[in-house]
Amino acid sequence: MDSANVRWPNSLWAAVTPTGPELPELIGTAEADVIVVGGGFTGLSTALHLREAGVDVAIVEAMEPGWGASGRNNGQVIPTLSRPDPEDIVAKHGAAGERFVTLLRDCASTLFDVARRYQIEAEQEQTGWVQPVHSPGRIKIAERRVRQWSKFGAPVELLSRDEVGKMLGSEAWFGGFWNKTGGHINPLALARGLARVVLEQGCRIYARSPAISFERRNDRWIVKTEKGEISGRALVMATNAYTDEFSKSLMPDIAHEVMPILSWQMATQPLSDEARKTVIPDRQAMSDTHGELYFARYDARNRLVTGGAVIGPGNKPERLKARVTERLQRLWPQIGLVEFDYVWNGYVGMTTDFFPRIHRLGTDAYGWTGCNGRAVALAIALGDELSKAVRGVAEKDLALPFSEPVPIPAHGLLRRLAPLMLMVYRRRDAREIA
Template identity: 35%
Template sequence: MSDLGTLWADSSEETFAAPTLQGEFSVDLVILGGGFTGCAAALEAAGQGAEVVLIEAETIGHGGSGRNVGLVNAGLWLPPDVVCKTLGAQAGERLNSALAAAPDRVFGLIERFGIACNPRRNGTLHLAHAPRGVAQLQERHVQQVRRAAPVTLLDAAETRARTGSDAFHGALFDTRAGTIQPLAYARGLARAAQGQGARIFENSPALSAIRHGGHWVIRTSGGKLRSKALLVATNAYHQPVGDMTIPKVPQVNFFQLATEPLGDNIARDILPGGEGCWDTAMIMSSLRRDAAGRVILGGMGDDVGVQAGWARRKLAQLYPQLADAAISHAWAGRISMTSDHLPRILRVGASGLSIFGYSGRGIAPGTVFGQSAARALLVGDESALPLDPVDAHAERLTRLKTAFFETGARMVHMISR
């Protein structure tokens, strides 16, 4: 099998490369992190005519954005009523509404800037992995219909026809959603931002970021930035930045395995409509195909040996015709998951924000949060943000919670047959 992360790198039609930061710049906005959030923010800020610099410690899309499943979902992992119960009705519906429209933002940017990321807006399927999962989907369906969402509840037979597998007991079909090649999307956003005038630097980790004299001063090993505003968009891949304190959040690893491209004689009945899927299990799994006809199966966990064994068994269970399919890639990425599964916008100082905690929903929320954060920081008005910023955030027992998810995934996948 290939090294971690290589499928999307191997198949990306978008290329991007940037130099390391050398020298000094004075700008309107500095962004730390070159994933969906940071690149969407850079594109928005540059499009507004602002002077913006984005610095990435590795390369664009190196973190969770380049290791994503590639599902462009509407909304969060949580049901919308739970969002309202946690945040309050008004704030909850504000966030629900913003993220319900998020796929429009993603696919709109793809079209506008010609991002070659294999966009396919054929919807997603939330699959009932067991009979009890049907009740979960029924409740989600009621909540979404109440909000006029274009969702349809499918029975077992309809689900079998759409997935090509009899392993599922029903599904919730959402026409707003779709799939993309995630690393290509991140690179395409960076390319578009650069084309709008943003300066982007790779392999340039921030060593310090302090507020001094009414400005942010950010230093790297080769340069210095002076900025009116700062956005930290590093999420699960945050590296220490001097004395800046970003709260620790539980992390979940998500493993994926991809087959070699399959001919129609083998795979014509597997997800024939091209939907992306995830299931209702606590230790969640994902399923999709890519533009080359690979079948890609994912699940929580990072032990490649255990996960690869589980994935091979799971593929054969779902699709017996894939029992002997060649596997070309296996990789994993980190997900930042707050205790209540809601993202956070944290104030890190005057004119400074940090965004984290998408709980595995990075593409569409990251795009919306990045765009809105850029606008808020440039004009000094937080009212249009999808979520009210907080001055502090603390998580208890982060290491224990991370270990709980990893151990649970390992145990489930070791015994799954």
């Protein structure tokens, strides 16, 4: 597990990002006021905001900061959920839902503000996020989202087909909308940058120390690893789609309320200057309304960072390269030769209704899961709210819509069958366009 190739198989972000800080394992016993399990965006943000408030905090991380979904994703900074809109959120969660919508509205700016404040170099570009629609009927989605988010003060605009065509350099879409606060980052650089900052702020990070269990004992939370244990007054579990990756007994109910779906990311060779004049010329992040999502953004070296999905046997990276090459050349005929230097993957934690799950785990203990592909900005903002929760801020003042864990029935079977949904999405997408 110490091999970089094992930990970061052909990842662009691992190839271009300076290594993170050297970190100790948790060996023997330790104490902190607050224990955070998980060194991804949520855990690091929670620790940062706790240290800003002067709270003693320690992170227990299974591998190293950013090893999980936080360092493997596409890096799009998107200030919405994937499916539910503001009215859906408020209808489900009431006043807490309204506060959560406000948190969502601002979460992209929250991320970029944190990076600026602490001078984290993560290739960040706040160029906006665009969601084009892939069929004429889907323009209703864009209209609804612009209408609802505008009511909450989000800087969103409805785009015509011509406007999307000019913005993205493609005639493949039928309109859409964009949010000016979104953008993109190098997610692994952000995670490692946050780790550096929290260490400088006095936080302890224990790496290569997977949590295998936790319990409440003598008014303290005890988190056990293979080589040690740590106790604390309060606890934040920030493991998301990787909750049962190292211990099936850590939080089975919460692990089983999300479906870990393998998400494939890819990076082309740098596009030519000529191609970049018309292919997303203003460098926005883009992800559309296909069930089989089409998405793309540039990195700092002018590679187009995109991705796709693939099922069945065979050489998946090579099959994916062929499929996504055809897609890019269909969307952008002017793109020319497409060659991929990097193909990697990681888990996305999906829920059945596309809502995140935020839980009280006991006295002074909290956690969340179910990013549904929107955790980059959301996790940074939620870290602030979770830090407030363990500091005793009243629930009426938190943007945390709490719920009870509801595991998905027959989770193991459905996890094996979940990739087959790709065929359903492809069929629906094709039928809509036809």
